Amino acid sequence: MAPPGPLHVMAGVLRRPDGAVLVTERPPGKHLAGLWEFPGGKLEPDEIPFAGLVRELREELGIEVREAYPLLVLPWRYEAFQLLLDTWVVTAWDGTPGPLEGQGLQWHRPEALTPAQLAPADQAILRTLLAG
Numbered sequence: 001m002a003p004p005g006p007l008h009v010m011a012g013v014l015r016r017p018d019g020a021v022l023v024t025e026r027p028p029g030k031h032l033a034g035l036w037e038f039p040g041g042k043l044e045p046d047e048i049p050f051a052g053l054v055r056e057l058r059e060e061l062g063i064e065v066r067e068a069y070p071l072l073v074l075p076w077r078y079e080a081f082q083l084l085l086d087t088w089v090v091t092a093w094d095g096t097p098g099p100l101e102g103q104g105l106q107w108h109r110p111e112a113l114t115p116a117q118l119a120p121a122d123q124a125i126l127r128t129l130l131a132g
């Protein structure tokens, strides 16, 4: 049987007008617990990527995404599985992001983020943000 394909995971870089971006802490008990990430999660079957991004950020942060553009699709291999981290920059939303799942939330300018505190795939996203 063919091995399962990569997990398609959506991630959103919420960017405020002052340039700060939102990172959230992965909760205890989950893969990479305690590391920080750009919020998001798995795309559902038959869901288009933008809809998955909107749903994940609604579920995790209680916001309604109004405008976002694709930044990069990053293939990544963790020990047990592979993922495609489909990353969008979110430039407009309704509501105030809140920790709906009890997760830590922090806003930082990308230059002020400490790469080692981010999930490994998210460190690659940060490099792209810094290069842009």
Ligand code: C5P
Pocket (backbone or CB within 6 Å): 009, 010, 011, 030, 031, 032, 037, 038, 039, 040, 041, 042, 083, 085, 119, 120, 121, 122
């Ligand atoms: O959040 P969730 O557990 O649904 O994410 C699925 C997988 O994608 C996890 O292994 C998580 O570590 C990874 N992920 C990531 N960076 C993100 C979001 C998710 O590496 N920004």
